[in-house]
Amino acid sequence: MSVLEENPDSPLKKRPPRWSDIWLKKTKPLKHVVFAMQLQSLASKDPKSQTLIPHFANIDRTLLLSDELLLKILSKLPLSQRNPNSLVCKRWLNLQGRLVRSLKILDWNFLVSGRLITRFPNLAHVDLLNGCLFSPRNSGILLTHRMVSMQMRYGNCSNWELLEENLLPVEVVDGGLQALANGCPNLRRLVVINASELGLLTLAEECLTLQELELHKCNDNVLRGIAACENLQILKLVGNVDGLYCSLVSDVGLTILAQGCKRLVKLELSGCEGSFDGIKAIGQCCLMLEELTICDHRMEDGWLAALSYCENLKTLRLLSCKRIDLDPGPDEYLGFCPSLERLYLQKCQLRSKKSLRALFRVCEAVREVVVLDCWGLDNDMFTSASVCRRVKFLSLEGCSLLTTERLEATVLSWLDLETLVVVSCKNIKESDISPALATLFCNLKELRWRPDAKSLLSLSLMGTGMGKKGGKFFKRT
Template sequence: MSSSPEKPNLDSPLKRPPSWSNLWVKNKKAFNHVLFTMHLQALTKQHNQSTLTPQPNKTLDFNHPTLVSDRTSLLSDEILLHILSKLPKSQRNSNSLVSKRWLNIQGRLVRSLKLLDWNFLISGRLFVRFPNLIHVDLVNGSVISPRNSGILLTNKLLSLHIDSNFEPKGFVSDKLITPVDEIDLGLKVLASGCPNLRKLVVFNASELGLLSVAEESPTLQELELHRCTDQVLRGIAAFQNLQILKLIGNVDGFYSSLVSDIGLTILAQGCKRLVRLELSGCEGSYDGIKAIGQCCQMLEELTLCDHRMEDGWLSALSYSENLKTLRFLSCKSIDRYPGPDEHLGFCPTLERLHLERCQLRDKQSVRALFFVCQAVREIVYQNCWGVDDDMFNSASICRRVKLLSLEGCSLITTGGLESVILSWKELDSLKVISCKHIKDMEVTPTLSTLFSALKDLKWRPDTKSLLSASLPGTGMGKRGRFFKKPQDWKSLLDA
């Protein structure tokens, strides 16, 4: 009996040869792309040939448009600009790479810019590339820093590269700063190229440079001056519509400049329409703050950052009769010798008092501050040093408080918190975060009753919340959650 050779098993997936149908299914998308590209090239070539010969006049049929390489060329600049303006800002960089036309149109959508290269401004290319700017920041472009340096110096006000040969008195020495005459020239060029400027951030400018901006940009409303001096402030009066002003005089470790009572008086007489004012690293005294309060009668918000005010300046705040918000940021002290209470006065319209990263170790200073701010409705403590129960008790003089926020106040205890907030009959919002000496287990029935009457409560005094375990269903202790009148707290705590 003869045996025939064994036939290969074609049903096995490992031995079956690939068929054209399988290849077609697997690579259908790739083939479609190739065919579409070939078809598009053929039609484009045919269209180009037809345009070389004279054709009778035709009206453009949008139902059957002639195929072109760039369909967006059929749209006007205004229509394409409107379409691109609806796209998210995250796509702007990629959109500008499509073509030169898209690059130019995309540049018309840019309204805010931080300058990095000073020559880009002086040459005029800035206005060709971005013709509709209303907010320009010149700080980084004003500092001559080595781009290839591995040392990046960062501050909340500026960020720059430096080399290892920096001067011990400051990281930003005079040799790294663009000279004043070049800064003034750049401001003149900027003012002529951006007549609709609304906000400007300047570094190391002079009086003449500010005057050139004021003459060409009457719509400017917000100005930020770095390395500002008293003499520079002489050009402030020319800004007739200025409403927001930020002055940076001295920055520890970076640079130093002087803004004193002379500059504050010039500012007060020239900027009578100011609504918001921030003084960072500025010196001064009672006279300068009084001049601002008397002349800037529209001032509603005052911020003092790392101030170097002389003793007794705090009583001058009472001259700001329309002040609504008072902020202290990174201040080493408030006022070490504020004087007697009868000379302090108070701000009748003040609504918000914010203290952030401040050293509040002087009880007399803190007490005088709350005396001046006794009409306040909101009090915010955030990462302030030295605030204990005795210091916090000074806030009990403020009887109209509706909102209290404590964050990073590690010395305040549960009893200290209770003794103050129970005296505030209008309190309806409370926020307590990262205050390790405020304990859940120390919450009394009286305090829990107050909690149940609040409209908003955010309670996370530490990371080991025991109250969250004993109050199921309330959501207490969950990160970032607000609560609305939990009615069962008193009964649960009493149990």
């Protein structure tokens, strides 16, 4: 008989494994739970061991939770609590950094040093616009533009010279783009200024999921790099900005862009030059384009006719344009956008009746028309809007030259009109409202009528049902 059999109480004899030992063998968090339960049981049985309670109270119980579980908990908290939560400990600081998806970079060294990627590894939206500007600290002069805000050393130079002096070199910007592309392969949106073709090519090769790009100080050569972003869907190009910087985007760049970015859904051209050929190329190649915004354009005459090639275009926006198209050509060459639903005109100078007539001719299938603070829109110009016979929504704000008679003649020809908004149009008088126009008001689904500060129509019509479909304006006495 062996020694172990003769002495069953020998410490050398192996006891059979317990089920709890097997279950807890590779479960580290559960061991912490068991240890905490043991401390509680010892403290409750032995009054002399109450000194264990303070040590147990100082234990960080969040250590029992995995990073994935704690991330789910932190992601459910409001955004206002993220900064305070990051001050709890280093672990929470790192976890909060993994939750950040959007960031505006103000310090370029934070990007090129690698600290950005380490601190925020899951970034999807990055704004580098202000980070590309070198501005002196503790300066008492602040230059604020609608796009950028920077400090100045002195104020005896133009804005253009100041921006060129404080703008990071192209090579430095490209280096930052390369660092960003290597660290954020899942980048989806980017805003940058003064980048080159090589920097954008690196970005296109590494960030295959890039879908939205806003590029300032853009030119034709830079667009060669943008054309490599095959999955790009939203693009904003800023070429020339009065008083800030000058850059050229012509038909050459627009053609390169159209042949490379064929999945574009939204396109905004700000301060860009071009003509019929550039817009035509975009319409023929970007078949998924649904929204086109043109801001402060420098395009040659005749570009309006190219909009008819954008067969799937649904929204057309013209913002801050000093002119529309002074020589659009004959009507038979204009064509029209068959899928267009919305037309927005904001802060545009409507100097030519011929150009505005051509615009409405191209947009004759539109359902919504919004005119906001456009200079020069008078009765003769607004007459051309009668060609848009499918309008359901009309909003006029800041049209001081338009009168009630012209408004009435136009809206009465739109049989599908459902919503009318008239705000700050001082020549539209309530005293000029005819019974026919009042009947139209009665059949509308929505009416906002504040042509001037003295307008009392909205107050006097309370309780009459006016502005609601099927309501009655006149009551029998």
